[in-house]
Amino acid sequence: MSQRPTIHHIPVCPFSQRLEILLALKGQSGAVDFSVVDITKPRDPALLAKTRGTTALPVLELPDGRILKESLVILRFFDEVFGDPVRRADPFEHAIENMLIAKEGPFTAAGYLFVMNQDRQRRDEFNERLLALYRDINGFLVEHNPDGTYLFDRFGVAEAVFTPMFMRFWFLDYYEEFDLPAGEDYDRVREWKAACLEHEAAQQVSFEEIVKNYYDYALGSGNGALAEGRSVSSFNFEPDWRNRPWPPRDKYETHASDAELGLV
Amino acid sequence: MSQRPTIHHIPVCPFSQRLEILLALKGQSGAVDFSVVDITKPRDPALLAKTRGTTALPVLELPDGRILKESLVILRFFDEVFGDPVRRADPFEHAIENMLIAKEGPFTAAGYLFVMNQDRQRRDEFNERLLALYRDINGFLVEHNPDGTYLFDRFGVAEAVFTPMFMRFWFLDYYEEFDLPAGEDYDRVREWKAACLEHEAAQQVSFEEIVKNYYDYALGSGNGALAEGRSVSSFNFEPDWRNRPWPPRDKYETHASDAELGLV
Numbered sequence: 443m444s445q446r447p448t449i450h451h452i453p454v455c456p457f458s459q460r461l462e463i464l465l466a467l468k469g470q471s472g473a474v475d476f477s478v479v480d481i482t483k484p485r486d487p488a489l490l491a492k493t494r495g496t497t498a499l500p501v502l503e504l505p506d507g508r509i510l511k512e513s514l515v516i517l518r519f520f521d522e523v524f525g526d527p528v529r530r531a532d533p534f535e536h537a538i539e540n541m542l543i544a545k546e547g548p549f550t551a552a553g554y555l556f557v558m559n560q561d562r563q564r565r566d567e568f569n570e571r572l573l574a575l576y577r578d579i580n581g582f583l584v585e586h587n588p589d590g591t592y593l594f595d596r597f598g599v600a601e602a603v604f605t606p607m608f609m610r611f612w613f614l615d616y617y618e619e620f621d622l623p624a625g626e627d628y629d630r631v632r633e634w635k636a637a638c639l640e641h642e643a644a645q646q647v648s649f650e651e652i653v654k655n656y657y658d659y660a661l662g663s664g665n666g667a668l669a670e671g672r673s674v675s676s677f678n679f680e681p682d683w684r685n686r687p688w689p690p691r692d693k694y695e696t697h698a699s700d701a702e703l704g705l706v
Numbered sequence: 707m708s709q710r711p712t713i714h715h716i717p718v719c720p721f722s723q724r725l726e727i728l729l730a731l732k733g734q735s736g737a738v739d740f741s742v743v744d745i746t747k748p749r750d751p752a753l754l755a756k757t758r759g760t761t762a763l764p765v766l767e768l769p770d771g772r773i774l775k776e777s778l779v780i781l782r783f784f785d786e787v788f789g790d791p792v793r794r795a796d797p798f799e800h801a802i803e804n805m806l807i808a809k810e811g812p813f814t815a816a817g818y819l820f821v822m823n824q825d826r827q828r829r830d831e832f833n834e835r836l837l838a839l840y841r842d843i844n845g846f847l848v849e850h851n852p853d854g855t856y857l858f859d860r861f862g863v864a865e866a867v868f869t870p871m872f873m874r875f876w877f878l879d880y881y882e883e884f885d886l887p888a889g890e891d892y893d894r895v896r897e898w899k900a901a902c903l904e905h906e907a908a909q910q911v912s913f914e915e916i917v918k919n920y921y922d923y924a925l926g927s928g929n930g931a932l933a934e935g936r937s938v939s940s941f942n943f944e945p946d947w948r949n950r951p952w953p954p955r956d957k958y959e960t961h962a963s964d965a966e967l968g969l970v
Contacts, residue, residue, distance in 0.1 A: 533787050
């Protein structure tokens with residue numbers, strides 16, 4: 443392409459990070475421009491016109507103006523058009539990869555519902571739901587690659603899909619003291635998760651960045667919405683998250699103010 | 707492959723029909739054996755062992771015993787291993803096809819929730835939710851192929867995915883008098899749906915078969931569960947649906963007995 447395509451994205455968004463990881467894996471990080479959208483402000487009408495009214499991100503805009511939406515769709519598109527395919531070449535192995543990717547939707551939903559839950563009485567219920575999905579993934583990895591680290595011999599498409607979620611779920615480590623229990627029900631997925639988190643292609647965000655940016659989710663306010671009594675979103679770009687204090691870990695009793703969060 | 711792979715399936719299941727449609731499109735209907743599972747009976751332990759406890763169908767069993775689950779995963783696998791690909795060869799067109807396929811999950815959920823709803827007061831709400839999804843698909847088709855019939859120039863993968871749902875939603879025509887309203891908000895998807903329903907590769911089930919088999923869904927009982935006061939599922943293989951009377955159309959007030967449904 444004569445010009446580069448553009449991804450319109452929220453920098454801390456997991457669905458965008460997938461694409462960054464895949465491009466990094468392919469050595470193609472320079473093939474695409476990333477244009478930042480501020481989730482805390484009304485959406486730019488020019489971008490809304492391009493996306494025909496939908497606000498979901500990321501959105502891919504090709505140099506000729508054509509638009510693609512849905513992160514998994516864009517991921518597969520990038521894998522086909524830039525450099526060597528990361529997807530498994532063998533059709534059966536690719537199907538196995540797709541079966542694991544199909545588990546990501548419920549996994550993501552369980553983690554986000556857990557962090558957004560405001561009822562302490564229901565904490566264990568959300569915790570168990572997420573653990574059940576971890577056990578399912580554990581069984582899947584044991585079935586298909588019992589002695590390996592990744593699903594196959596290297597970090598691939600399934601890892602690019604899940605790693606951003608493992609990183610977002612740092613908000614559960616911090617706000618819910620989430621931890622995978624000891625034992626073989628979790629050992630295989632624990633190893634996979636650790637290897638995913640450490641991979642050099644997946645270092646776009648940090649634990650501190652996630653914990654600070656997602657504080658509003660821990661209060662039940664998603665997608666840039668404001669929690670009660672607050673006037674600045676934890677996703678605000680200014681002040682930079684590096685210059686803010688850590689939020690309180692107790693999400694159920696303590697609601698920090700804009701000032702306590704270093705947002706004003 | 708020296709032996710044929712086997713699809714374990716429920717004959718009237720839309721997720722299995724997708725695969726039958728794709729194989730028919732590819733002229734490969736004989737490449738796979740179909741093994742019938744009776745949804746009204748406890749699952750065969752041998753099959754449960756193969757699927758590691760999950761009951762969702764269809765399941766693909768390869769001659770060497772390897773297993774694949776998830777109809778869209780199996781669909782893509784079949785498209786890669788049997789005959790010429792049906793998927794669009796161009797990566798961008800394939801992405802467009804995948805964007806439309808990504809709309810199928812919410813579409814299917816809306817139709818099934820509608821038919822299973824038992825509260826007449828909420829009928830219009832469910833109707834409107836489904837219509838909103840039809841309008842969204844209409845807009846998508848207008849955007850990508852305003853003057854055509856299918857998404858591209860012929861019945862393809864997206865059509866193989868949606869057509870079984872259009873056919874299951876005959877239960878809405880019958881039990882909810884569902885009809886797409888007149889007007890350009892629905893004209894493009896109306897044309898698409900009609901062409902899908904008529905396609906020669908997609909004639910595995912009939913209106914009468916769907917209406918009779920899915921009667922229990924119209925009473926709020928899904929997946930072979932029994933409605934109150936009944937002892938035989940409308941999905942029972944015997945007596946054959948051709949030899950049973952049409953169920954009552956009024957799902958809210960009238961609950962037909964086993965005898966009235968011709969099941970005993």
